[in-house]
Amino acid sequence: MSDTPTVYPLRVYNTLSKTKEPFETLVPGHVGMYLCGPTVYAEAHIGHMVGPVIFDTVKRYLVYCGYDVTWVVNITDVDDKLIVKSREKGISMFQLATQMTADYLSNLQSLGVDQIDRMPRATDSMGEIIQFVQELVSRGFAYESGSDVFFDVTKDPEYGRLSNRTADDQQGEGGEAASRKRSAGDFALWKSAKPGEPSWPSPWGDGRPGWHIECSAMSRGILGKTFDIHGGGLDLVFPHHENEMAQSRCCHGQPMVKYWMHNGLMRAANDSGKVGGRSDRDAGADEVSGKISRSKGAGGLASLIAKHTGERIRFFLLRSHYRSTTVFGDEPLSEAGASLETFYRLFDRYERISGSSVYTIAYCKKRSEFHAPSAPTPLQAQCIELRNSFLGKMDDDFNTGGATADLFEMARAINRWLDQEKLEETKSATAITELQSALSILRELSALLGIFMKPVPKASGSDSSAAIVSGLMELVLKLRAEARARKDFATSDAVRDGLGAIGITTQDGKQGTTWQINRT
């Protein structure tokens, strides 16, 4: 599929070694990448979007660098919480999972996460899961107890290596299953079903898979016994990933994953604890927890996206380093939006000059396809230098936060040049070509972050009301222009201030007045 790629000096932080390592794929030119997806028992909150946005960006970058990438995100659609929640709602577990999966997918789409290749569901993979458990039992790493099957952590000498802990410090999951385990740290591979619970037939009786086994089974099915990158939130390092790793390594006698990548967690402003974290649940009772969850951004993602746009949220997530903790709130989101305006204004400026949309400018999709002009103009030279800087930062463990600085520098360089050349007046064709080549580089780089891919929806209502608004604005601004022409500034300022008060900003330029509806 892919030609032998140029190998770029990528470095990736590996949780297993706690260092940045040179990125070398198992199979030259190919990358298998698995991200732990959601348990679909409730609406997604912003915390669930961090991993997808980050790994979407990772995939974009790897593809750009010439790799052929297969990215898998699983959907956990069978789990204790799904059973509980579906009973509360009086619907089947399957119905609940279907609804919540749809919610999750639509949120991903809003944030521009469109690079996922496969989204296997646990319930579609029962055969593989049962097969995997059987292999573990027959190899002596798991045992049947009652109608449950547990993984025996004492059989794995490397257990605890990922999360840096030993099997004996494990308290393990409590509950009534604890009494059937040989050691506290053992975890369930297969859980027997109680009457009325959803179940699948197995050699150990009707039941359902434990939490960790689906990832081992499904990743093997799609990516093989060993694959390149496994990602997830930092909170999954233990027990989830530790257990997955133990199962797969013991079953296959070879490492499961080459690079373990973990993203930092999201925290809510005005409160401690991660979004959707334990404190939410401890806050407990019904109405109260709902309110807290909402104030912490759990739930209500759709309205958050409507208010701030998916692009703004995506940029907010990519503005800081993926491994750091990010404080989420309305203020930081608005600030991210304010900084994005610089680019949108530049894009509008281009449109006014060229008469065409910046989103139609072609750009390089592959790193190796970029060719610098033999005699670059000063503007082009600057953009090329910034491009090198940007890519250097991305090469270093996907430093998206650092890389954004180069985008801002590029916008400034282009604006400066536009001011000097007075392009609004000359509209010189050769200058527009030069402008396009600069913007093409900006698009090439921003596409790696998955931003500026398509026009941002205007902050307005339906199409018909938008048409009315623009008609009204045309009329109002025409009257205002007449007032200005007769130097009736009292009237023209009153119009501008009045529009400002209702959230419309106007800008007078040499070519007339432009306006837009403010986003907060």
Add this chain to the structure above:
RNA sequence: GGCUCCGUAGCCAAGUGGCUAAGGCAGCGGAUUGCAAAUCCGCCACGCGUGGGUUCAACUCCCACCGGAGCCUCCA
């Protein structure tokens, strides 16, 4: 208690054993504008939690302390 991670200007946030510590938001001065807005130019940490240590040299390495976060139990 055990194991991790973090602490950079008013706020957000990159980064490095030794050139002037990115960028953004806000703010200030200037160019521009009828006035604004936008854009451009300039300013905005003699300092990188505190105290020690290593080093020719540390914000960057080590130790202690203070403060914050995560995991050890379902969790992106």
